[in-house]
Amino acid sequence: MARRGKKPKGRPISGWVIFDKPVGMGSTEAVAKIKWLYFAQKAGHAGTLDPLASGMLPIALGDATKTVPFVMDGRKTYRFAVTWGAETTTDDTEGPVTNTSDLRPTRAEVEARLPAYIGEISQVPPAFSAIKIDGERAYDLARAGEAVEIAARTVTVHKLDIVSMDETTTVFEADCGKGTYVRSIARDLGRDLGCFGHVTELRRIRVGAFDEDDLITLDDLMDAAEDGLEELDQEAIDSGARPRVVRFQALDEFVLDAATALSDLYEVALSDDQAGRVLSGNPVLLRGRDAPAFCEEAYATGHGRLVALGSIDQGAFHPKRVFGGRG
Structure with missing residues (x-):
């Protein structure tokens, strides 16, 4: 049994x-x-x-x-402060300082370099990050004293603006795609400006x-x-x-x-009868002039809640993942 x-x-x-x-x-x-x-x-x-x-x-x-x-x-939006004059092993306040400079950038100098950090850019993630290297987290290897080499990767930064600035610190707001590290932006921007920099405050405000x-x-x-x-x-x-x-x-x-x-995603609003069919794993034919014939990713709602994730093929919604829990 x-x-x-x-x-x-x-x-x-x-x-x-x-x-x-x-x-x-x-x-x-x-x-x-x-x-x-x-x-x-x-x-x-x-x-x-x-x-x-x-x-x-x-x-x-x-x-x-x-x-x-x-x-x-x-997309994610971060507001972060970069303090100029020092670079650290972690690109934030947690690690020891590795490089220093007495130079401090002007607002005009910072603004002049921002276009290079917008759009699709190549970026090396921080050594102290959650990226896996041969099955191990980079930050675990770095904390164990091992040399961490992470390959550059392409990420997307949709927007990078200055929010405020004083003599030592610049506050930025970045709107970026998956996998972007603002700590790397701070590190690279500091190197480009010749003054070094690291993140001293970081807050995520949109996901x-x-x-x-x-x-x-x-x-x-x-x-x-x-x-x-x-x-x-x-x-x-x-x-x-x-x-x-x-x-x-x-x-x-x-x-x-x-x-x-x-x-x-495209939303498919189901009747009670259709919702019952979808919850049983069955496809349902969509009606209405505006209903798409094909859609790679869509979701269906019914009974006042999310019913399923799926796709639309030949005018029918096909469930892939059904939601059975209570909301």
Whole structure:
């Protein structure tokens, strides 16, 4: 007799929490915290954010983890400060200084070099990065004292503007594609200017379809969690038990529908009957003058939520990944 699979622990909640990660917290730690607060069966994030960086870390709960690749492939916006006069091993404040200069650039000098960093550019990622080299993370090899050589790669920077500038520091805002390192921009720009530079502040303010208005702070989440904590009896308190969230209404108000991450894709709105067919893995014929005959990537909604990811071929939506969790 076949054994039944073990029932997943937690709630089958699905959606996105757009977490405003504070400085000092790692991405893995942030996901674990959100998963615990929501008592979610599973969780994952869309793009690592360094502990020294703050800002947007989109965290997917439940079935929304199936949409993570679409968010990771989206454009990202960073606001970052570059302090001139020193270069470090990590291209930020964490590593020791390797080069120094008494030169400081003028605004005109910085602006004159920015066009070289916009568009498709060749960039060598920082030695202290999550890129894998022969199966090992570059930052693990670098911290172990090994020489790290990372090949240059082509990335896309859509926009790079100066936000503010004083004698020692320039604040930039960059709108860029997947795989771009603003620490590398700071390092290379400092070398081009002959003054060296490194990132001293970094904040991510946009990822894919999500913007600053979607951000939720840890304080917001903890306040909402307080409203839903279980009440422990004296025996439990004396034993050192930690109260768990058991009422999730306040927390769930911060969860965005999984479909929010897919705004760049074509949406197929299904009737209840069509949604039932798609949830069973069956294709459905699309009706309407504006319905496309072919579409490589699309998503279907019905029953008030995301139903499936799929494609459109010969006027029919074919599901590839079906969403069964609750939103």
